[in-house]
């Protein structure tokens with residue numbers, strides 16, 4: 001039974017799913033989805049078909065005609081969930097099931113957890129290996145399937161999916177039924193839906209922004225550059241293959257900055273800074289339309305192919321749209337984050353700082369870091385510098401063309417480069433990048449005069465020289481972020497007070513600046529910042545913010561640590577399951 005993905009029971013010797021037909025009945029009172037799924041295989045099974053499930057109650061397994069099929073549900077594995085083995089010789093199987101209220105891909109929000117406070121909200125987050133908690137499937141990115149889906153939801157709610165939207169009908173007095181279709185084959189981790197009180201505003205010929213009604217106008221304003229970014233992306237990477245690019249602004253508990261669900265990117269409301277400064281996250285998710293959704297990592301061991309290429313592509317979009325200085329500042333922020341993660345992971349297991357990693361018996365959520373993103377970015381920048389931008393761009397377009405709608409490993413990339421673009425890797429020592437720890441010596445440096453000035457101010461403050469107000473007053477959001485990311489780990493209390501009094505960053509609407517500052521202030525054990533830390537931890541579920549803030553409290557001493565536990569106890573019910581376990585690992 002060959003298994004090429006350490007995170008799936010899917011067996012490479014068995015047929016692959018090519019199409020799924022789904023009917024989902026969303027029960028918001030019980031926090032349960034009742035599902036009926038038919039999997040269509042690329043050939044008849046040879047007696048057995050192994051599927052992934054997690055916390056699913058399997059009610060019936062039948063052939064297409066309804067004849068019961070024998071099946072076995074194995075004991076749960078902590079990381080993989082339970083293998084569902086179906087005994088069949090046909091090329092179709094139908095499964096009736098229900099999800100568990102604590103399904104790892106789903107978060108059920110009470111009205112109080114939404115902006116409007118009137119209606120419940122539920123959404124999926126399937127990457128990396130949570131699709132199996134919403135539908136029984138071959139939950140590996142090696143396998144791609146088309147699907148159609150019908151979502152039956154309370155009539156007062158709107159259902160959206162990462163798929164083409166079909167008609168809506170009403171069923172009885174209180175239910176609505178939405179039809180969706182995904183005509184292109186996608187890996188299971190890109191399966192996504194959300195149900196809630198949603199409105200939308202058109203922001204371009206191919207794009208709408210969806211959000212709760214009270215948020216949707218701010219969202220449409222913040223993301224006004226979607227269409228120009230889409231056009232720039234097509235110029236760089238080829239025609240946009242997914243028809244529409246809509247964005248859904250999630251409730252605050254959404255655990256990521258953004259998720260590249262095809263046709264409908266999900267983003268955190270923390271991007272609504274009111275100054276359009278965090279649009280690079282949308283550029284990132286848009287770039288995944290090529291690097292990730294079209295050319296897909298074959299497993300989480302090659303996650304850097306998704307994220308490294310996408311950060312590279314994101315920064316090309318940012319540079320084209322907002323200019324080189326902005327790109328350099330953002331790359332510098334990424335580099336600072338990378339250095340922190342490399343230092344942290346070197347203590348845990350230095351092999352986690354490689355681009356290509358062995359994840360046997362490792363939970364992908366637990367090893368998540370900026371390494372695949374920022375080390376991947378620097379590696380690609382190194383290759384770009386090796387051959388020049390024109391040649392690199394030619395390679396990138398050919399890479400996308402060659403591997404579109406397939407799932408690849410690092411070796412597939414290397415074989416492609418050796419055959420078609422040997423000059424791109426000529427003279428580059430690949431092993432330290434791909435299979436070595438930390439940052440190789442030939443990592444490109446990210447520098448500009450403006451960045452040097454910002455870094456210099458941060459360093460001088462460390463040596464006791466306060467940065468002059470006039471200069472800080474002239475900082476844009478990216479300069480602020482780079483500055484905050486370069487500050488010493490702690491500052492004396494009177495310095496914290498001086499800075500907070502003047503700039504009030506602990507209540508900034510820009511979550512990046514607020515969290516960047518609160519992290520330093522909390523680590524410095526600066527008491528007056530603790531209330532702002534608490535309110536941020538109570539009001540966002542984005543893991544990028546939870547991680548540094550909980551860590552800062554825990555490392556600030558006994559008072560901070562006690563506060564962290566108290567906040568976690570009050571906030572944990574608000575967090576998405578993956579965010580809850582992250583925070584729990586830190587405070588315990």
Ligand code: BES
Pocket residue numbers: 127128255256257258259260280281284285288307368373544
């Ligand atoms: N695909 C990721 C989010 C993700 C990664 C979900 C792994 C589950 C497992 C998404 O594209 C992403 O990278 N989001 C970043 C955005 C940033 C790098 C611009 C985030 O959430 O912060």
Ligand code: ZN
Pocket residue numbers: 284288306307310
């Ligand atoms: Zn990404």
